[in-house]
Amino acid sequence: MSAKVAVLGAGVMGETLLSGLIRAGWRPEDLLITERREERAAELRERYGVDVVSNLDAAKRADTLVLVVKPQDMPDLLAEIAPAIEPTQTVVSLAAGITTGFVESRLPDGVAVVRVMPNTPALVDEGMAAISRGSHCDESHLELAERLLAATGRVVRVPEKQQDAVTAISGSGPAYIFFVVESMIEAGVHMGLPRSTATDLVVQTVVGSAKLLRETGEHPTVLRERVTSPGGTTAAAVRELEDHKVRAAFLSAIEAARNRSRDLAAE
Numbered sequence: 701m702s703a704k705v706a707v708l709g710a711g712v713m714g715e716t717l718l719s720g721l722i723r724a725g726w727r728p729e730d731l732l733i734t735e736r737r738e739e740r741a742a743e744l745r746e747r748y749g750v751d752v753v754s755n756l757d758a759a760k761r762a763d764t765l766v767l768v769v770k771p772q773d774m775p776d777l778l779a780e781i782a783p784a785i786e787p788t789q790t791v792v793s794l795a796a797g798i799t800t801g802f803v804e805s806r807l808p809d810g811v812a813v814v815r816v817m818p819n820t821p822a823l824v825d826e827g828m829a830a831i832s833r834g835s836h837c838d839e840s841h842l843e844l845a846e847r848l849l850a851a852t853g854r855v856v857r858v859p860e861k862q863q864d865a866v867t868a869i870s871g872s873g874p875a876y877i878f879f880v881v882e883s884m885i886e887a888g889v890h891m892g893l894p895r896s897t898a899t900d901l902v903v904q905t906v907v908g909s910a911k912l913l914r915e916t917g918e919h920p921t922v923l924r925e926r927v928t929s930p931g932g933t934t935a936a937a938v939r940e941l942e943d944h945k946v947r948a949a950f951l952s953a954i955e956a957a958r959n960r961s962r963d964l965a966a967e
Contacts, residue, residue, distance in 0.1 A: 708781075709768035710734065723825070786811075797965040801835070816832075817866045827853030867957065871961075885899050888901065
């Protein structure tokens, strides 16, 4: 078996990982991707120069299999590839709510499984991925998963019991940010700004604020207080947010996302 990485699933996240790996220096001949639709397969071959194969062929040819499918499709995928899997292979699962135990129970004994929770900023190489070891993983398997995911952003290791919280915070997190951005843009339009101007103002404010957080390493409370002059405009706005219990609403929303992640695992 050649030293190859196979991405099983050519949806948005599968293609994002594939393109990130190539930008990070992985050779197209060391990569495989699976896709049943011939038109889409031809597009992937043309765009990335990789072999596009069936799931079973990928399982036979690759050392590392990265499963990038919807949670509800995971049982069928595992049943399809299990006959070809060897204990020497590594399986990396990016399906929300799917535990390492679930994957291990449907594959031959001894296969190393790493669970990953990615997020969509991986599309611009600013993703945040959390990885957890399965019962057969050692340091080399985790390092391999880190190398793969680092192609599209940052990677952190967490115990698997924390993955539902990770899903709620960073997996679903971009949607919360987009919701806030959308609300701020609409407020700007409501106050008379052209939509394009409001969008530019809000997007750059969010990008700059995130960069300030990352590069200074300071606590967000400290940075917020620097913007909040006593009796000023920011203080008035923050008081309204507190009066409307926005902080509590975020907590409730994130807890709901965590609980749904648990439900997916149970289902």
